[in-house]
Each structure stands twice: as structure tokens, then as C-alpha cells.
Amino acid sequence: MNDTSPPPSPSSAPPTASPTPVTTPLQPGQVLDGFVLEARLHQGGMANLWQVRREQPLPGEDFPLIMKVPRIKGGEDPASIVGFEVEQMIMPALKGPHVPRFVARGDWRRQAYIVMERIEGDTLRPRLDQAPLPLVEVVELGIQIAHALTDLHRQHLVHLDIKPSNILLRPGGGVVLVDFGLSRHDFLPDLLEEEFSLPMGTGPYMSPEQVQFIRNDPRSDLFALGVMLYHLSTGERPFGQPASVRQLRRRLYVDPIPPRAIRPELPPWFQEIVLHCLEVHAERRYQSAAQLALDLQRPDAVPLTARAHKLQRSGLVRRFKRWFLAMGEEPRPPASVGAQVARSPVIMAAVDVQGATPALLEELREVVRRLMQTEPGARLACVGVMKTNRIGMDELTDAQGRSHHVQQLIALKNWAHPMTRELALEDGRLTFHVLEAPDAADALIEFAAKTGVDHVVMGARASSALRRYLGSVSAQVVTQCACTVTVVREPALPDAPGGDDALISPSASN
16 A cells, blocks of 8 residues: 655655654544554554554455554664664565555654554463473464465565564464564665664574674574574573673574473474574575474474484584684675575475386486476475375285385385485485375375475376376366476377377476
8 A cells, every 4th residue: 555644745855764753742532644543552662552543444444453653752772763664665565464464654754653454462472481382382383483484585575583572473373473673675775784783683583694794684584483492492592681792692603502401301303493493504504484384394204413412512612613713704695585585495296106107206206306406405395195095994004014104105215215315415405204195186285385385396197088087186286286386297108109198298387
């Protein structure tokens, strides 16, 4: 929507980065640019929040409204004023279920404000007082926040102030991210970087690269989420409550106490995920929020490294070495938020290890290998479906007593082994998943949607009249998946007769 305040006249100077608006105290019942101030909901150090409504409701605007107004009395931190300007620029550019709907913004020359959707729900902040929380609750919160960050990063924005008080929990489920005053958008001016040269963020949650003045890396938000997962699961902050830049820099060389040293009952896979998020170098963290969400949803497939088994901090010698290296280290920022997201897709290889021919399996592996070779930051999930009965009991083992599930998992790993060895994918970029479901297409589509898959690669067997009539698994995935789908077919034999398959190339994408 457009601003409700009138545009400046041609002779008016544009607002400066540190404006000085003319303000008067706002009162309940006051009308401001067509919005009636009903009640002040919150008085913070930087802004007040007002419950408002339109004097003349607009068609389709059937949600409650809230107005955010900066507190300006003189003597404020200039960064808080510039941060409000940043939020005014960014809010209209965002959309989706994980951000409040933008409604209007006010001119700084009269009264600055932002009107947006009011989210009925509490922030995550009170849950910190209840920490440590049950693991299942921590993991579910982590999944929801990771999905919200995936959506935000795909809109070319890194939040840079992810913390419990900036995460709202919808009563019906899902999370909403708020307070974009420190955020960085690829396509908007970064006023904070232009005007200030100090690290900006909230001390306990700031990433090492933020401390080193990098403001365009979406992996910074994953570090902050790792801090929250640590705190919610252990009741303690991994890096304390730093109050100076010197204390902030300690996270460049002092690693946190491993979570299992505080709560031994936490499983190794959870510590693996948390410490993966808290790596000092962004290149060693999860490369995207979607990759993190995948591990949180499928912990049984998380590859365990030395991180999972640590029970104490690194020794003094290693700490000194890290300190020495950090003294002159220059972080390598991505070209942009969008560039980092684009180079870190989640690729799903849907492999029918039991029904596909050797030639089709080989062709599928070659296509996946080429994709992984050209996407060094990609994560590969190899997925198979074990069909189950809709009604009745399933045979879980074969005649020799071997688990069907385990046998299919082994077959998946055998299929990927040549590619794994060639591309050295053992570093957490590769996971295996066997889904149990009565309908293979539905299972694959659901997995892709829930885990934020960017690209599905799957094989399709030779066509037949029956399969064309009933519809194939690959056809259903192509038509119903929201992401890119590449369908791989067997190479046609030179003397093969003509037919439907003769008109189909070895691979095709939607």
C-alpha cells in the first residue's frame, strides 16, 4: 500500500538520515492520518505501540491494526532513529505469513509511524524464563523459526536481530518475525552501514561476522537461531551477556560449553545441530535456513561429527591459536543475501531403488552428480518411499527377518556411494530418508514442502497405456510440487521403436 501522508512538494528537501520531526504527545482518541488511536499497548525505550483502527475501514482489511511510533524527545541514540527509517523502507517490501502485513507509514516531517497487522499472540521471550524446555518443544520452535527465516531470506532480506522478543507466536501455530530496524535488504539502501561503524545487534545473539561489520550474510540469522536453541534447551546463554565490543569479540575464539555438558540427556544429534549453527566461520555453518529445517525435522538422518560428542570447551592452546588467527582475519561476505540463498539449495533425489532399472538409476545418479558438482553449497537429500497398506498390517521384515526399511536405506546408500566418493559429500551435505506411506507421490510432495526443497530430481519408468490412464508418480510430483522438478528417463536405445517415450528427452524440468 502507499503512504497515507501526502508526498513532499517539489521544493521540499528529502528527509535526512537523522530527521528531527515535529511531534506532540499522542493521546487515546486522537486521529492521525485517518487512524484512530484507541489504546497504548506498550511503551518501549525506542518506540510506543498503539492499538488503532481506521476511521473509514477499507474493503478486505479485516484484520486488527497496530501503530508503531518512535519515541523522540531529544538525546536519543541516532542509530535508533535511522533504524526506524530502515524499517519504514523495508516493511512494504515484505510479504507472506511470517511478517506482519504492512498498511501505512507516516511522514517524518509531521509524525513518523508504521501501521501494520497486529499479531494476536505473545513473543517467545517469556519462554526463556521457563528454560530449559522439553526437547520436543525446542525442536518444534526451531523448525518454525527456520521456515520463517527461509521465507525471509528468499525475499532478499537478512534480519540481523533474531531474538526471542522479535519472534511472535501465532495462536493457531506458526511464527511471525518483527522489528526490522537492523535488517539489510539487497535492493534498498543500507542507511546503518552508511552512517555508523560499530557492530549492531543484540549482544547474546550477534554472529561473529556481525562483530566484524558484515551485514549481508543470511547465515548470521542461523547463528542467532543456534543461540536460542542452546538457551531454550539448557537454560543458559552460550556466550553470556556481553556489554562491550571486546566481550563480543570473544566469540571469535572462545567456543561455548557443549549443551550435553549442561544437560547430559540431550541427544548427540541435537548438539550436532546447535554447534553446527554456532560455528565461528559462516562457511562451516548451515548454508541456508532450509538446510537447518531439514535436519531438525529428520534428526535420525543427521550425520554426527566430533561436534556431537564434545563434552568440554576447546583447550587453551587451541583457543590461543583461534585468538591469534582472529586478530587479523577478514571474513568473506557473500555478494548479497540472494546470492547466498541461491548457492545453497536443498536438492531432493527421489530414488526408486527397487522398481527402477539399472540404466535409469545410473542416469539419475549422473544428473544428480552434475547438479551437486555445480552447486558447492547445496544439500542433497536422497529419498525413497516404502509403500504401506492403507488398511491392514504390513510385513516389516523379509523371510530372513531383515527390516524392509533398513534394506531400502542400505540400497539408497549403495546407489549414492559412487557419487559420495567422487564429490566427498560426507561433510553433512548428504542425508538419506526412507518414507513409509501408502502413496509415493503424496509422500514425496509432502517431504518437499515441509523441508523447503528447492529442486526435486526423480526417475520415470517407461510409459504404458495403464500408467498414462492412471497417472504416474512423476507426473503428480511435477504438477503439485511448488519447486523445480527434473524428471530423468532412461536413454533411448538406437533401435527402439517410436512411441511416446521417443518424444521425451532424457531429462526435463518443469
